[in-house]
Amino acid sequence: MTFRSARATARTSSEARAVARTQTLLKGEHGIGTVRKTTLPGGLRVVTETLPSVRSATFGIWALVGSRDETPSLNGATHYLEHLLFKGTQRRSALDISAAVDAVGGEMNAFTAKEYTCYYARVLDTDLPLAIDVVCDMLTGSLILDEDVDAERGVILEEIAMTEDDPGDVVHDLFARTMFGDTPLGRPVLGTVDTINALNRSQIARFYRKHYDPTHLVVAAAGNVDHATVVRQVRRAFDRAGALTRTEARPVAPRDGHRKLRAAGRVDVLDRRTEQAHVVLGMPGLARADDRRWALGVLNAALGGGMSSRLFQEVREKRGLAYSVYSYTSGFADCGLFGVYAGCRPSQVHDVLKICRDELDRVAREGLADDEIDRAIGQLSGSTVLGLEDTGALMNRIGKGELCWGMQMSVDDMLANIAAVTPDDVRSVAREVLGQRPSLSVIGPLKDKQANRLHEAVS
């Protein structure tokens, strides 16, 4: 199949070159897929993971643009644009787009983050050509009409209002502001009511032209897919839009950055009439590609990653002080965050914060016990493999790998990295990360006296 389609597409020298650029990056076995990559002339990367045992396929296009690329007045433009790409192209109305995927029972959606945006459709493998056609059309042929900008403004304002009604969500936005301040990484992905009301068509259209060049995109497909067929269909779709004419263009490199994060001891409180106080206590973490991330992952699992973790045991299991309590890491190109979330009734917030802070300090001082580390390594390994049965998760892994890392890591290598974490590695990263002075974000109905005491948790 590969050979035949290679011959069929190798009609011109640039096409021949494109075919020549196809590489097998990872060989599959035991339910793990084979990962292949082709770079098309015009600088468009196509990666696929072939897993013939499934009946579905997920097709996605990743763009190297996120809210981090916005100026203050453009805040929310990336996400606004994401919505507008569903509103119609030269060939399709908004209804045509959604009806095409609905008609085959597919799931189509998109997500905008601080450093990237992704559009995807999950369909039965037999419907993959349709998914490729629709998603490529959306990305290359969006009209961005004035009337759609106006109608969608209302939808986004509703999305902001809906998010505001979920304090467990808002507190994470608040924590980003606490840690990053009024900078691109500190501002919300959705933008604000003010910026959304102020954005106009020409600003958004300019943003589209600038950030959706094929050199900034990665196409990813996973499931029961044939690499050469996907490449051929993607190429045809982009060619039709005239998007691959700069034949010598090269893909852009993964995002770089030089953000130094020094927030410490900050406290932000948003007064809301909620039932629970929602808190995030945290500190600077590690950049996405930091070598110590495997040790931090083990640390995070043991500290607040599961029901047997220290925070779950101390806060919920032994004392019944919260329903939801967990820790997490998030990594960007050049910096990261480590945070602990808890939701509890306002009268218990000081107890909960004290337990969390004590645990962070204790682990920073003493590291973890060997059995905790063994369990955390088992947890990460098992969940890594369990996470690979969904074609959407596979598509995310290879698409994000290509866009954000410029590489693909095999599952075996991931498991080997996890298994290689030693108690010393964990102690060292615990000292470095958890040993920092934390900051705190809180949403809830805290009276002045209570709010003043919050500083104890970060002193």
Added chain:
Amino acid sequence: MTFRSARATARTSSEARAVARTQTLLKGEHGIGTVRKTTLPGGLRVVTETLPSVRSATFGIWALVGSRDETPSLNGATHYLEHLLFKGTQRRSALDISAAVDAVGGEMNAFTAKEYTCYYARVLDTDLPLAIDVVCDMLTGSLILDEDVDAERGVILEEIAMTEDDPGDVVHDLFARTMFGDTPLGRPVLGTVDTINALNRSQIARFYRKHYDPTHLVVAAAGNVDHATVVRQVRRAFDRAGALTRTEARPVAPRDGHRKLRAAGRVDVLDRRTEQAHVVLGMPGLARADDRRWALGVLNAALGGGMSSRLFQEVREKRGLAYSVYSYTSGFADCGLFGVYAGCRPSQVHDVLKICRDELDRVAREGLADDEIDRAIGQLSGSTVLGLEDTGALMNRIGKGELCWGMQMSVDDMLANIAAVTPDDVRSVAREVLGQRPSLSVIGPLKDKQANRLHEAVS
């Protein structure tokens, strides 16, 4: 494998009878699993779906008990008990339970509904014996200690507070109350602060003994599992707990009921300082096993099931009045609900309700266009097949099938039922369901004048 294990377990006459009761209910092919069932002496049913192409397995135990089985003063007991089953057995502490599954990267959880409760663990196939051992131990050997009842009371009060902070969730509880009033189906699964504070150990322990008899349970496993091996392990675990001694006991039949639902024109408003008004407009629907459910499913998909559906197009796509708008059906043993949810800023609530009501009325009068029906049939068929790649979804399907329906339906039969829906079927069920006078539940900051106008939507 089947033959060998059948011989190995057939040591006594009751065991031989158990083996004789194993049936193959559905034959698998093309990525669809084979479904087998064994009824053990003691009345315990074990169903499995074997899908050798995956590497994971999900193991679950379903109990025929939900909040519908609670008296007013016991409201919340089913869910409270669900929490307590994680707190320890004769053989394991709460930490032992969670650590066992965390250590292999598994996902363990439970959910309580109005008519059933389910406990499950999703693990790598090689860890299935561990999952069986832990979940069976939790179900058969729970201690329900006084001290755990007290600690967990705090956790559940936090869960209630957390739910209260999510108005998009609370409005569905409110809608149940609007439609069912102060009856078992109208009361919240979580209970209330008052009932949770009042429940004591002996009430909950009595509830446990009454509702967790093996005749009320269904064991379900799906993924890369071997039926005979699962049956043998489950039997050993239940035998160890002395739970299968009433050898002549027979499984209880699926739940029956005689609830007549006549709510019409009711309006409930909960005043909250939220950003959005959250509304559910709806009416009586169909019981779970009603023959017209396939036509109602098609109707629901076309009306509010996807991005190309009428409500999404009219409310969001054309007018930008909401971010989230959809319709849904829920079916119980003897009755059901059909509802439309929307979240929008309070100033727009009357416009949104008018559009939704007009659309319900129009479809009740005219039915749907042929192309809408074709698309909805395609949507339901595709999403049905796409929904079968996850072993958790498979386990839910066979477990719930056994407990709530007493039967297993093949995917081909489901697809045939969907494909057989005609425009006349849709018109008929639309007239019957959507033609009823709706009721309305609203959460949001509505002023008196606004609140009074809400009655227009149900007049």
